[in-house]
Amino acid sequence: MTTTVERPRETRSQDPEMVEPRRRRRPILPLVYWIVTGITLVPIAFMVVYSFNDVPTGRISFHWSGFTPYWYINLGQVSGLTQAFVTSVEIALLSAVISIVLGVPLALALERYRFLLRGPLNATVYADIAAPSIVVGAASLSFFLSASVSTGFLTILLVHVAFNLAYVVVVLRARLSGVGTALEEAAGDLGAPPFVAFRTITLPLLLPGIIAGGMLSLAMSIDDYVITSFVAGPSVTFPLFVYGAAKVGLPPQVLCFGTIIFAVGLLAALVNGFITRRAPRAAVDDG
Template sequence: MSSAPGAAASTPPVTTPAAPRVHRPRRAWARTLLHAYTWLVIAFVLVPIVVMVVYSFNQTPNGRVTLNWQGFTTYWYAHAFGIADLTTALWHSLEIASGSTVIAVLLGTPMALAMGRWRFRAKPLSDLLVFTDIAAPSVVVGASLLSFFIALNVPQGLLTILIAHVAFELAFVVAVIRARVSGLDRMLDRAAADLGATPWATFRHVTFPLILPGLFGAGALAFGLSIDDVIITNFVAGPKLTFPLWVYGAVKVGIPPQVFVLSTYIFLGGLVLAGVNALVARRNPSLP
């Protein structure tokens, strides 16, 4: 049955006019306040470091740091290692920081991979232990480690300092690397397996390059935590001195300018580590 001509004419679509755009005034004062707050925080962090660097060039007739400017000199940089005990304490700190960082990253990487990728019954307990270690006060950690070493009759020294630093760095390393691992796409592993890669080849060519910035970041954090620790180290050091412990003891009689010089060197070393970490993160492929 045919319809009448023109009866099936299509109805033109009804268009709804777009809602008018609401022009919200820009809050310039909020942006200015945010910028000012940011620069205040940066200044709060950097001003003490700048003061330390500046006064490392100050002349001090009595060989003790003073806030009275006596004149510019590079004498203390030429004699930065003139105090034997201070130099030995610095080398102790560098050795312990380097060793504990390597051990903590080696132990923390498999833990972070397991906690970030797999589900297992003890995972909630593992999470609790990691974050409890991060939140635990340093006094509690130091006292518990001291009790542990005394119970095992372990003599206090560089070995106990190393073990203690690995113990409290490990949780931070796991947290940093786990954050990187959690963002990885598991389809990359499956694609590598489909192409015939073994689990070790997949880790070496796929997973490791992607988590490398996390490893550098975790290592830099662990190194910084180790080299400036005072409380935990003071519990387990015994007769040995690290750089922070030496400085802590010297405060009572006056700090020699070499402390500012060596602290400046440590700060510059931290800048180098931060630059290397930023370079690795920039050259590394971004997370999917």
């Protein structure tokens, strides 16, 4: 004769792991989110819309006179504006590339190794971010004058690399902290040299962080005015041109160039988001 022992029914309330957390309604958070988003996007929306405004005076006006693509067709009509924009783009691209090239090994060293002067170097990176722009600009100008270096394109590039490098290092260290070293150690156990393991494993894992750091460098560089104004010399960047032209009235082409910058940045952000989402899926498929 067999005796069956009836097991008590398990309910969700008895098993804490099966208890689904209740979603707490916080109506204030979505409201704050949309307010902040609106404050950020409204000026950008005005810039995009009024870049197509048919103003007869050739100066920016927020009185809508009609739609026209004339200002985009004639971007080079304003003397000096196109050259200033090209100069800003060149400096932004060069500073972003140099910052990434220097930032990847520096982030790896600070995140994964213990060495002499690691603490002061780490503090310098964060001090570069926390320092006010006017202090960085004045200190940079004093250094170049004491070193008898003529201000111009080169000094702007050096200063932009200096502050972009700190942002790239912070972004890459955040990426490295969530990656770990298990895959690299496994590659080493299988006989892969350190450079091969870095090229085939570490670098692809760092790619979203590298793209994010590059985008941040581009954004910080192309719109910097305060630091650049100290070390620009005869060179004129886009922000410097806009500040000087604002005294007599801005041409609509300024809004066109601003819209182009925003569109390129938005496209780069979408591409980075696509790569970031695809990387974990590819890792799961490979596994």
